[in-house]
Amino acid sequence: MHQFLYFSIFVFCLNxxxxxxxSDKERAVTLFQLKEFDAAKxxxxxxxxxxxxxxxxxxYMGDIAxxxxxxxxxxxIYEELTLQFPQNANYHYKLGGSMAMKATQNRWYxxxxxxxxxxxxxxxxxxxxxxxxxxxxxxEYYLQLPWILGGTKxxxxxxxxxxxxxxxxxxxxxxxxxxxxxxxxxxxxxxYKKAVEIGRSEHTYQxxxxxxxxxxxHSKADKVLQQALKKYPNFEEKK
Numbered sequence: 001m002h003q004f005l006y007f008s009i010f011v012f013c014l015n016x017x018x019x020x021x022x023s024d025k026e027r028a029v030t031l032f033q034l035k036e037f038d039a040a041k042x043x044x045x046x047x048x049x050x051x052x053x054x055x056x057x058x059x060y061m062g063d064i065a066x067x068x069x070x071x072x073x074x075x076x077i078y079e080e081l082t083l084q085f086p087q088n089a090n091y092h093y094k095l096g097g098s099m100a101m102k103a104t105q106n107r108w109y110x111x112x113x114x115x116x117x118x119x120x121x122x123x124x125x126x127x128x129x130x131x132x133x134x135x136x137x138x139x140e141y142y143l144q145l146p147w148i149l150g151g152t153k154x155x156x157x158x159x160x161x162x163x164x165x166x167x168x169x170x171x172x173x174x175x176x177x178x179x180x181x182x183x184x185x186x187x188x189x190x191x192y193k194k195a196v197e198i199g200r201s202e203h204t205y206q207x208x209x210x211x212x213x214x215x216x217x218h219s220k221a222d223k224v225l226q227q228a229l230k231k232y233p234n235f236e237e238k239k
Contacts, residue, residue, distance in 0.1 A: 136170070169195050
């Protein structure tokens with residue numbers, strides 16, 4: 001009888017401990033969604049002390065580090081995730097993105113890791129060739145990479161064309177971005193107008209308006225702004 005009682009108490013305590021921990025995790029996720037990153041990090045750390053192999057919580061820790069632009073921690077966390085789950089495209093994408101952001105702050109790191117960044121993005125794409133964010137990352141990668149290291153307009157256009165097959169709106173936005181980068185106003189206007197024509201989303205209107213502002217076509221920007229406000233009364237122009 002005593003043994004059964006002790007066992008019941010043990011099970012009760014274990015279940016209670018698990019429930020408390022789960023509520024901690026849920027609270028941490030809520031804080032993360034509210035962008036209370038410092039508070040979320042503290043609660044996730046407490047949760048991970050009890051459940052160190054909760055990989056979802058570990059990913060959240062990487063996401064917090066990324067939001068706080070703590071690229072060293074983000075790279076370390078996502079690197080561990082890719083080792084544990086090498087077939088997860090999103091982990092490779094997040095690792096490549098964090099490495100790329102770290103490279104923008106550290107020239108030596110950029111020179112010694114640019115191929116690793118490319119490898120992470122391409123690995124992600126090989127695992128999920130419909131991953132829209134990876135296509136965008138590769139487009140930006142080849143735009144920003146110096147030509148001597150392999151950055152070319154043609155490579156960026158290759159991934160923009162692939163993206164267009166998955167999402168025509170994103171494809172036109174990507175072509176607009178490339179045209180913007182190379183100061184091709186005519187091609188940029190055509191691409192962004194196509195994105196608006198197909199998407200009619202707030203984001204596409206914002207991109208076209210921003211393009212017109214950046215090219216000093218303020219009358220055209222104002223006209224598109226009025227069109228956007230008719231469709232979205234609470235529309236806000238991105239500054």
